[in-house]
Amino acid sequence: MPESTTHAxxxxxxxxxxxxxxxxxxxxxxxxxxxxFGFLGANGAxxxxxxxxxxxxxxxxxxxxxxxxxxxxxxxEKIKKRIGYMSQKFSLYxxxxxxxxxxFYGGIYGLSRAQIKEKTETILVDLELTKVANKVVxxxxxxxxxxxxxxVSMVHDPDIVFLDEPTGGVDPRVRRQFWETIYQVxxxxxxxFVTTHYMDEAEYCGRVSIxxxxxxxxLDTPQAxxxxxxxxxxxxVFLQLARHTSANG
Amino acid sequence: MSAISIDHISKSYGDSQALKSxxxxxxxxxxxxxxxxxxxxxxxxxxxxxxxxxxxxxxATVVGHDIIDDxxxxxxxxxYMPGKFSLYQDLSVEENLSFFATIFGTTIEENYDLxxxxxxxxxxxxxRLAGKLSGGMKQKLAxxxxxIHKPRVLFLDEPTTGVDAVSRKEFWEMLKSLVKKDISILVxxxxxxxxxxxxxxxxxxxxxxxSIDEPSAMIKGYQKQVxxxxxxxxxxxxxxxxxxxxxTSALPFGDCLHLTTEDELDVKAILRMISDKGYPNxxxxxxxxxxxxxxxxxxxTQTENANA
Numbered sequence: 001m002p003e004s005t006t007h008a009x010x011x012x013x014x015x016x017x018x019x020x021x022x023x024x025x026x027x028x029x030x031x032x033x034x035x036x037f038g039f040l041g042a043n044g045a046x047x048x049x050x051x052x053x054x055x056x057x058x059x060x061x062x063x064x065x066x067x068x069x070x071x072x073x074x075x076x077e078k079i080k081k082r083i084g085y086m087s088q089k090f091s092l093y094x095x096x097x098x099x100x101x102x103x104f105y106g107g108i109y110g111l112s113r114a115q116i117k118e119k120t121e122t123i124l125v126d127l128e129l130t131k132v133a134n135k136v137v138x139x140x141x142x143x144x145x146x147x148x149x150x151x152v153s154m155v156h157d158p159d160i161v162f163l164d165e166p167t168g169g170v171d172p173r174v175r176r177q178f179w180e181t182i183y184q185v186x187x188x189x190x191x192x193f194v195t196t197h198y199m200d201e202a203e204y205c206g207r208v209s210i211x212x213x214x215x216x217x218x219l220d221t222p223q224a225x226x227x228x229x230x231x232x233x234x235x236x237v238f239l240q241l242a243r244h245t246s247a248n249g
Numbered sequence: 250m251s252a253i254s255i256d257h258i259s260k261s262y263g264d265s266q267a268l269k270s271x272x273x274x275x276x277x278x279x280x281x282x283x284x285x286x287x288x289x290x291x292x293x294x295x296x297x298x299x300x301x302x303x304x305x306x307x308x309a310t311v312v313g314h315d316i317i318d319d320x321x322x323x324x325x326x327x328x329y330m331p332g333k334f335s336l337y338q339d340l341s342v343e344e345n346l347s348f349f350a351t352i353f354g355t356t357i358e359e360n361y362d363l364x365x366x367x368x369x370x371x372x373x374x375x376x377r378l379a380g381k382l383s384g385g386m387k388q389k390l391a392x393x394x395x396x397i398h399k400p401r402v403l404f405l406d407e408p409t410t411g412v413d414a415v416s417r418k419e420f421w422e423m424l425k426s427l428v429k430k431d432i433s434i435l436v437x438x439x440x441x442x443x444x445x446x447x448x449x450x451x452x453x454x455x456x457x458x459x460s461i462d463e464p465s466a467m468i469k470g471y472q473k474q475v476x477x478x479x480x481x482x483x484x485x486x487x488x489x490x491x492x493x494x495x496x497t498s499a500l501p502f503g504d505c506l507h508l509t510t511e512d513e514l515d516v517k518a519i520l521r522m523i524s525d526k527g528y529p530n531x532x533x534x535x536x537x538x539x540x541x542x543x544x545x546x547x548x549x550t551q552t553e554n555a556n557a
Contacts, residue, residue, distance in 0.1 A: 041413070042385075042413040042414075042415055042416065043383055043384040043385050043411075043412060043413045043416060044383040044384065044385065045413075141288075142286075142287055142288055165411065168410060168411055168439075169286060169287040169407070169410050169411075169439040170286055170287055170439070171286035171287070171288075171454070171548075172286065172441060172541050172544060172545055173500075173545060173548065174286070176500055176501055179501065180484075183484060197411065197412065197413055197414060197417075198440075199414055199503070200501075200502060200503035201503075202503075203503040203504040204501065204503075222504060223504075226504075233503060233504070234503065234504075235414060235442075238413075238414050238415070239414065239415055239418070242413065242414070242415045243415050
């Protein structure tokens with residue numbers, strides 16, 4: 001990341017239109033380096049479109065911004081090299097072994113053979129997966145898969161990791177273990193950008209933004225948001241902000 | 250007569266046992282929740298009860314019909330919304346609905362009353378292809394299609410997974426109004442906070458039922474003590490509490506952590522101890538357990554075994 005930038009993510013007036021429909025309507029925010037930033041919103045609020053712009057997969061209609069120090073309009077390929085991405089839907093290949101998955105992603109991100117070997121060793125030891133290194137991923141318990149997917153998304157030591165509903169449907173214990181892993185990663189200075197539908201997880205974030213109808217309607221620490229909306233939980237805050245729009249589907 | 254009666258149902262896929270001797274009954278007009286994470290066996294049970302899969306052992310009936318001998322009768326009387334969106338993506342909203350009505354030998358008009366409250370919300374988009382709907386609308390259409398033949402029992406497999414908190418609340422309100430119309434509902438969810446919205450629940454993990462009861466009775470009957478602890482040094486405090494003899498578990502729960510113990514604690518003494526270790530300004534209050542606390546408490550040993 002170029003020295004001059006202080007923010008991991010900084011966007012101003014970021015907008016995406018599909019024909020007449022404005023999916024993301026001039027959102028502006030910054031994410032600090034090493035922060036755990038929760039990106040919340042109802043289904044259809046524009047979260048996915050926003051994430052696609054931030055990860056260099058979709059070109060903004062208007063607005064400016066940088067991710068990992070690179071311009072979202074002109075340097076999307078550079079951005080992709082400096083970020084990691086993990087979701088429930090897209091992460092590991094079930095029919096490849098643990099080792100093969102690491103090697104595959106290492107290759108995709110242009111790591112050398114020596115680097116891949118070293119990374120494989122580190123991940124296997126850190127996650128205590130050495131014994132199952134040659135087992136296909138499909139055979140692993142969900143909690144292991146999930147932590148492996150998280151590690152693999154960071155195989156190229158990215159500055160920022162995007163976690164798109166990483167904990168959907170998983171065991172409450174595994175969900176908590178996963179958040180402890182997130183904290184460890186963030187403590188090492190890596191920035192975490194996370195979406196979730198679990199409102200208790202919103203409380204684990206440093207700051208949280210809530211998107212409604214393409215706009216960011218609220219952005220602050222969970223404590224400040226609860227105080228502002230006189231709510232006892234983030235669930236309350238979310239309901240107050242998002243309820244009126246949900247009739248649209 | 251029970252709407253659903255399950256008697257020692259077991260099912261394995263190769264070496265992995267998906268259901269281990271599961272038994273429970275769902276009463277008529279009951280909203281019964283099957284609460285458990287991915288891999289608990291919920292979908293397998295749904296497929297067995299909807300006669301799409303045969304159990305290895307055990308018996309079950311749905312509205313009095315045997316799941317093996319009378320499978321044809323069951324299929325006419327149940328509505329099933331699978332976990333994965335299974336409508337025709339290249340048919341419109343209207344076409345999907347009329348397709349399912351025709352399959353069951355009925356018409357949209359005949360049972361319109363039943364789906365009206367839900368359908369009017371998606372009616373403005375009735376010409377749109379199902380594949381082009383947002384997640385919330387897909388879910389509403391799938392529910393309409395599962396209801397269009399006026400089933401006596403509704404099977405809903407994780408209808409709210411991946412759905413935002415607001416739409417989830419609205420979906421549960423719809424279910425409440427359906428049970429009032431004499432439809433029995435078996436619904437599964439990985440969201441523990443939805444448990445309190447059911448008449449009765451079964452907590453399920455690794456193919457085994459951990460507990461069955463009314464949510465309020467489950468909370469009342471829980472033997473362990475739960476304390477909500479608030480502090481600025483969340484993760485350090487967790488480590489400190491986990492190291493104490495009195496601690497059964499210390500886990501993050503949103504903006505506080507929940508300390509579970511076997512015995513009642515002297516809160517003042519504990520706070521003094523915590524303060525002496527360098528954490529002043531800690532709040533600690535005894536609270537009733539949540540269903541998630543109970544699930545975590547009951548599933549303690551099982552989780553470790555499964556990963557062994």
